[in-house]
Amino acid sequence: MLRIIDRYLLRELAFGFFASAAVLLVVTLGGTVTDVLTKVARGKLPPNLVFEILGLRTLDALTVLVPLAVFIGVLLAYGRLWRDNEMAVLQGAGQPVTGLLRPLAWLALPTVAVVGLISFWLAPAAIRLSHSLVQEANRSLVVAGLEAGRFVQLPGRGGVIYVGGMSDAGTRFERMFVQTERTDGEDTRIDVITAERGELGHESDGVGRYLALRDGFRVEGRIGHDDFRLLRFKGNDIALADSDDDATPDSLKRAAPLPELLTSSEPLQQAELHWRLAAPLSVVILALLAVPLARTRPREARYASLLVALLGYLVYLGWLGLARSFIEQGKVPPALGLWWVHLPAAAVALWLLRRSDRLKRPAPAPLRQKKVRA
Secondary structure (H helix, E strand, O other), X not given: OOOHHHHHHHHHHHHHHHHHHHHHHHHHHHHHHXXXXXXXXXXXXXXXXXXXXXXXXXXXXXXXXXXXXXXXXXXXXXXXXXXXXXXXXXXXOOOOHHHHHHHHHHHHHHHHHHHHHHHHHHHHHHHHXXXXXXXXXXXXXXXXOOOEOOEEEOOOOOEEEEEEEEXXXXXXXXXXXXXXXXXXXXXXXXXXXXXXXXXXXXXXXXXXXXXXXXXXXXXXXXXXXXXXXXXEEEEEEEEOOOOOOOOOXXXXXXXXXXXXXXXXXXXXXXXXXXXXXXXXXXXXXXXXXXXXXOOOOOOOOOOHHHHHHHHHHHHHHHHHHHHHHHHHOOOOOOOOOOHXXXXXXXXXXXXXXXXXXXXXXXXXXXXXXXXXXX
């Protein structure tokens, strides 16, 4: 059973955590929405998968967002207790600073389990599902920005394209018209292509896309000059904007299943395994570190300690990223992992906790010399 004071502190912690998580989620979602809509406008992502991609990317971002939300939530909750002199009352009633760890454990331990589940299983599965959805949708001409019976902007290039008819799967088309313009020195070149039929093709790397045109004509030349050329072709290919380039080696590495990481001896896979383990461990370390850093004086600036604490978080996160790159490059043995960053950070947190729990020894009173009467 939780004590009354523990329930009060847990309520303060939960409010600070969820408020911080909501703000961080809005900020993260805003950046993700901008990136996704930009790729949709350039023809790199299918418009019908916008919400699915947003949800999957947000799930992947929770491994960094949730530990930071715990850190900020503890700073805000316990910092308010110090500013409002509530901690002075609690200490006067016999509540030490380390007594704040019990309600914190009720918040941190379930969060560690959730973050571990996301980091090891859900986030990699979300990345794999996002790649598969995009690759499947990119096989349709609809993703390339084409729509039967309408003039639309050519994706990734300056021009207009028209398709008279399209198959239900969106892979084949009929009666195509393409008009593009490009600068040639001081002149402007125009290029007009018509084709009876064609289909959407993919390069051997699976990323590049092109329109394979069949049985058509091509007219090209400089506007205002009489050097136009007319060509008739049996086949002609037009490059389109590349599909979503998120399927990089780094993203594919982050999408690897956990059994593959456990059995792999490659430095990249070992670094990814330690990085996934760092997410739940950072929840514990940051929660412990936030307790002493939240201590403020009643007349101190409201967010002075918060700025110092966030600077410490950035240093900790930066060292984790540096240690990960060292493992990938073979400069640090995989067995050492990221422990040489976690353990010093945990030691600093415990030292600050012990130091903040000690009462300052009162200064000795000055000795008064007795006057002796003659």
